[in-house]
Amino acid sequence: MSEEKHHLQRSLGLIDATSIVAGSMIGSGIFVVTVYMARDLGSAAWILITWVITGLLTMSAALSYGELAGMMPKAGGQFVYIQRAYGKLASFLYGWTVFTVIQTGVIAAVAVTFANYTAVFFPFLQDEIFKVGDVFVFKNSQILAMLCIILLTYINTKGIKNGKAIQLIFTSAKLIALFALIAFGLYIGFHTDTFSNNFTNTWEASKTVLDETTKTVTVTKLTGIALAGAIGATIINSLFSSDAWNNVTFIAGEIKDPKKNIPRSLFLGTLIVTVIYILANVAYLALLPLNGSVDGSVTENGIMFAAQDRVGTAAANMIMGNIGVFAMAALIMVSTFGCNSGLILSGGRLFYAMAKDSLFFKGAGELNQHDVPAKALWFQCIWACILCSSGKYGALLTYATFASLLFYILTIYGIFILRKKEPDAERPYKAFGYPLIPALYIILTAAICVALLINDTLSTGLGLGIVAIGIPVYYLFLNKKE
Template sequence: MTEKHELKRSLGLIDATSIVAGSMIGSGIFVVTVFMARDLGSAAWILITWLITGLLTMSAALSYGELAGMMPTAGGQFVYIQRAYGKLASFLYGWTVFTVIQTGVIAAVAVTFANYTAVFFPILQEEIFRIGDSFVFKNSQVLAMLSVVLLTYINTKGVKNGKVIQLVFTSAKLIALFALIGFGLYIGFSTDTFSNNFNNTWEASKTVFDETTKTVTVTKLTGIALVGAIGATIINSLFSSDAWNNVTFIAGEIKDPKKNIPRSLFLGTLIVTVIYILANIAYLALLPLNGSPEGSVVENGIMFAAQDRVGAAAANMIMGNIGVFVMAALIMVSTFGCNSGLVLSGGRLFYAMAKDNLFFKKAGELNKHDVPEKALWFQCVWACILCISGKYGDLLTYATFASLLFYILTIYGIFILRKKEPDAERPYKAFGYPVIPALYIILTAAICVALLIYDTVNTGLGLVIVALGIPVYYLFMNKRE
């Protein structure tokens, strides 16, 4: 008699929360404030943008809690979209997640891990070969792929192995981040840097550095221009706060999911929101906001931090030159732990798609450790191809807009299901319904409009990636007939 394998509910609240927080914290918090500083030129508006990001993320997470309680099965957001809108919409979500969102983030985080490892082992930055100026293959990309393969292999050996790695690395980076913030605030507030950064608090400006002429152009922002600038630059902080929904993909392996998934979504997003705001306050306490492209760490300021690494610049202010190595080690831990959660979660979404005949059939099988091994390897192969291509960064930019659209679609699904299925069991109801979910939809839609206006090419390409899934969907449907 063949042994029947099924997903085992072995993850508790702490495990689920560590997946939420661990998947969110990658390398973004150590970099993106530089871009936001150039786009807004105001410490107050930067902090407000991070606060808006945190509130949007938490309100979305609290809204997802209702859907997670109704549908505590593997696949998460894919399942929610299907129940509210049907198979085509859910497939387009899964298609975008596989082609770009999940695998693209895994590739980007893996390459970031390898690039920071190169701080200790410079040989990793050496080229293996290149094709003209368009394609360069380095040792760092080999390490990036090896890290993805290693994490995939570990996760094929059972969900317990994955949860141990996730817990260890998430704990390590949270401790290190709190230490960085604590020392940063202690040292920073002994100077007048923070108060100086808040001179002319509400005066916003966009700063552009021309690499060719080596000139800096500053444009004042007021009214609609300021609103548009916030709408465009918030994509940086939103990207840094993304992947919180990954815990819904593994609902089939969480104990008491009707309670633990909503709780983990709230706790994880709250922890990360607090950390991100405190980290930015620490940056503003240690470094001047404005600066110049050339000079010392202080002269560069946040706006022109070397190689856009504001986290490394802050660590340098705390510990001197050794801070570069300490920050590199922290980002290595952060990115490796982030990818652990992404690899673990993503395979479950593709498993759910395969069970619904909307992905490769083999991805719907469980191995002897009760995990979707083949789904994990499909994900691994495509992520490695993106590592080789070097195009994951572009793909992520294209897909961020599409990702926001799917968040809007999912949360609007709460309104649809309340009407379609008023008597369905809802162990947890969306916090502040209908006001908070509606506010999220309105604000996120406004951000999408700003992106369409200020970044038309990338948002358009994001829609193209989604649309390419339509013929693929009908191909899968025809194969079923």
């Protein structure tokens, strides 16, 4: 279809954009990662502080992105911002990393999580179809995950209204369910002494390591630099759970009055999710002991050793008994399905913008009869399904998280560059607290990256490797263009 006949339709309002921000952020992480943070920090206070820091970092980044969104209300979002500040190579490396791992890897991971929790109701989904030694295992759940991605992609190719409706319905459903979980959790939890017990000797931090073979536990006290390093390393869990808020910038070409609505939706969406995440962790600490033992009851396991690392399920069990396992599985199914709808909808628009710059497959730059980049969506779908089938998306996500943080730093530093290069450019919204807030974000996130480099050198190095592979690919696209 030619661009003369079809163009992106501005049909999304503030509520729609906010639901995309919140819905894309809330997946399955909030129901799991507190277990890892509990083992890494061993302190209720430090866990909550880490979540507060995560929320402040996320909101400060979102408020900073508001300035760039107001300046460049175009499809592609962060890809466009990086290109204007640094040029095409830097923007391509961002788009390359998003396509190869960040967006598609998250889509694959969320889809498999959806399938795994569906298996609570249909256990045959965990059956193996075939395996190759201990290296490759293919299960029924991976087929369901791929079918989920294909279904959501198909729905989104039929027009922005379909994607908008699914996003609004599922985001509303999971927000209501989460608020109910928090409310009942706090009500029941605060009628016990669990919360106060969790805050005994609250500033004494420690790292707990479980030997899976012998089931023995090693505890190491954390103070000073060691504690700071532990927070810097474990915050990657909460940051990953709070990621994808920037997806709304990818669909700027379809948002009404984007110069106002994108900054507002970024603020409102990240604020809502930050409040929910902090309250959810307070509820966990009110319902379950922080410390526990391996292979005990729900209460005996506590947060640190929750069965299968599912602290959300353990909390629901404390509220509703055994039926809580099924209630939480249903909630996570709703959460992950809605999350993937937003990720799939928005990701295609980034690859559409890349194709318009001749930095992606040409067909991805075309719109179908419903005015959406259907081919870009299908390219994304195919690669996400390949990652589902490979079973390696989890490792790839670990490698890419570091690179993702670097691109956030790069983008926010772009505000400083563009203020200098283009002082007279139209800025309907200016970054909150500039230059202090953006500078603090850059400094704190850089410190987290340093902590990750020290504590997980292999994964961070591989993350940089994925970015570096994009350099020769960029020149291949340039040569093809010529």
